[in-house]
Amino acid sequence: MKLRRIFVFLVCISFIFYVSYKILEPEISGQSLQDQGQLELGLLSLKHHLQSKDLVYVQNSSQRIKKEDVIQELIQKYRLDLSYSLNQSPWRIASNWVTPREIIPESAPELGGILKALITRKIISADIGHKGTQLKMTLVLEGGQKVVFKPRRFDRTHVIEGNPYSGEDRHNGEIAAFHLSRILELRRTPIAVGRMIDLTEEIKQVARIRLLETFFTRDENTCFYGKCLYCHGPETGVCAKGSVLEGTLVLWLPEHYTLKLHKHPWARTYKEGKAAKWETDEDYCYKVTQMDLFREGSRLMDIIDTAVFDFLIGNADRHHYETFEKYNDSIIIMLDNGKSFGNPHMDEISILAPLYQCCSIRQKTWLRLLVLQDGILSEVLEQTLTLDPINNMDPILTTLHLQALDRRLKIVLDYVQQCFHKYGSNKVLIQNR
Numbered sequence: 001m002k003l004r005r006i007f008v009f010l011v012c013i014s015f016i017f018y019v020s021y022k023i024l025e026p027e028i029s030g031q032s033l034q035d036q037g038q039l040e041l042g043l044l045s046l047k048h049h050l051q052s053k054d055l056v057y058v059q060n061s062s063q064r065i066k067k068e069d070v071i072q073e074l075i076q077k078y079r080l081d082l083s084y085s086l087n088q089s090p091w092r093i094a095s096n097w098v099t100p101r102e103i104i105p106e107s108a109p110e111l112g113g114i115l116k117a118l119i120t121r122k123i124i125s126a127d128i129g130h131k132g133t134q135l136k137m138t139l140v141l142e143g144g145q146k147v148v149f150k151p152r153r154f155d156r157t158h159v160i161e162g163n164p165y166s167g168e169d170r171h172n173g174e175i176a177a178f179h180l181s182r183i184l185e186l187r188r189t190p191i192a193v194g195r196m197i198d199l200t201e202e203i204k205q206v207a208r209i210r211l212l213e214t215f216f217t218r219d220e221n222t223c224f225y226g227k228c229l230y231c232h233g234p235e236t237g238v239c240a241k242g243s244v245l246e247g248t249l250v251l252w253l254p255e256h257y258t259l260k261l262h263k264h265p266w267a268r269t270y271k272e273g274k275a276a277k278w279e280t281d282e283d284y285c286y287k288v289t290q291m292d293l294f295r296e297g298s299r300l301m302d303i304i305d306t307a308v309f310d311f312l313i314g315n316a317d318r319h320h321y322e323t324f325e326k327y328n329d330s331i332i333i334m335l336d337n338g339k340s341f342g343n344p345h346m347d348e349i350s351i352l353a354p355l356y357q358c359c360s361i362r363q364k365t366w367l368r369l370l371v372l373q374d375g376i377l378s379e380v381l382e383q384t385l386t387l388d389p390i391n392n393m394d395p396i397l398t399t400l401h402l403q404a405l406d407r408r409l410k411i412v413l414d415y416v417q418q419c420f421h422k423y424g425s426n427k428v429l430i431q432n433r
């Protein structure tokens with residue numbers, strides 16, 4: 001009888017402790033986040049990640065981690081080995097990599113070999129681009145792999161003025177976006193790499209008539225204007241230097257993964273003077289969360305990840321998004337990043353609306369951003385890009401664009417911090433979606 005009373009007493013005490021902890025938890029965790037210093041927390045989370053099976057981390061968690069070590073560790077992780085030899089078809093490896101939640105796996109040493117194949121394999125057919133407003137070609141490489149070719153339209157230093165979705169595609173942006181998505185550990189962007197193509201030798205020989213018809217010559221340079229919504233003739237065409245044109249190849253996703261198109265809940269109206277609902281409604285995010293697609297599951301968190309990604313690259317043009325049709329838990333495929341890195345002087349804050357209106361972010365994404373702050377992101381991305389074949393002719397991102405990335409990353413973290421102040425970090429950081 002006495003034992004039973006002690007037992008009941010202990011249960012009551014534990015319950016009281018548990019309830020008080022739950023009530024105080026937002027304050028406790030909010031406090032510690034600020035106190036620890038964000039950079040250190042980020043670096044620690046990286047160390048934790050890198051040594052997740054290693055108890056050393058737990059014992060040494062108070063020791064300072066050097067920024068330079070983190071940079072080196074990350075550069076090592078994302079380095080590409082173009083001479084990596086593959087023991088099966090590069091196209092099969094890449095196709096087998098795709099799952100409903102990622103396009104390439106976390107550890108992908110074969111990526112270098114796949115990029116090498118993209119750069120060197122013979123082009124066996126060339127056609128006008130698939131759908132869309134922008135000039136591009138669809139190519140098939142030896143071994144039957146379909147790829148998109150997005151041509152170079154601007155010098156790297158060209159600044160796109162006007163509204164945040166202006167201008168033709170930036171092919172270099174596709175490459176930078178692909179590697180950024182790796183470094184952010186999102187891996188939702190199709191594989192992309194730069195390639196110099198001789199239009200006369202490699203394209204005209206194998207082009208379908210409807211593409212060939214759009215070729216012309218200007219100042220002794222070979223040019224073409226293709227077919228697309230904004231392709232109107234030679235005035236909208238693109239010219240090679242002589243016959244060699246720089247561009248980006250984007251690997252086509254496996255055909256059995258059919259894509260489904262969705263309207264983006266934070267789409268712009270694209271009409272001067274006409275605001276979208278999300279621009280005027282304070283409760284917009286709440287309304288989105290009441291919709292079946294966003295109430296539970298990964299979709300809303302994927303929208304927020306994508307908003308962070310798009311803000312970093314300066315892409316304000318994600319009016320629609322695509323998912324893998326057969327999978328309810330599909331990622332939002334970060335497809336079509338051509339409208340990026342247009343203006344390094346401008347930070348288009350409205351791209352972050354899903355983040356600051358919902359005041360939520362995946363904890364995993366946030367930890368990753370912490371690791372990359374304080375100049376680490378630009379340094380790791382710059383180093384990773386040096387392995388792309390078109391980088392040595394002209395760096396894929398200018399210093400101004402690299403600086404813009406670090407500046408924007410800080411802005412994202414500031415918004416998250418403001419949300420912590422309002423709601424407490426445990427409400428803002430989402431772990432299981």
Ligand SMILES: Nc1ncnc2c1ncn2[C@@H]1O[C@H](COP(=O)(O)OP(=O)(O)OP(=O)(O)O)[C@@H](O)[C@H]1O
Pocket residue numbers: 130131132133134135148169190228250251252253259322335336337338
């Ligand atoms: N790598 C790929 N794998 C599979 N499908 C793709 C790939 N790239 C593009 N597509 C398909 O082709 C469509 C058009 O491509 P993309 O969006 O790059 O062209 P765009 O001219 O920039 O289009 P928009 O003008 O709508 O922005 C995409 O919506 C997608 O359905």
Ligand SMILES: [Mn+2]
Pocket residue numbers: 132134169336338339
């Ligand atoms: Mn586009």
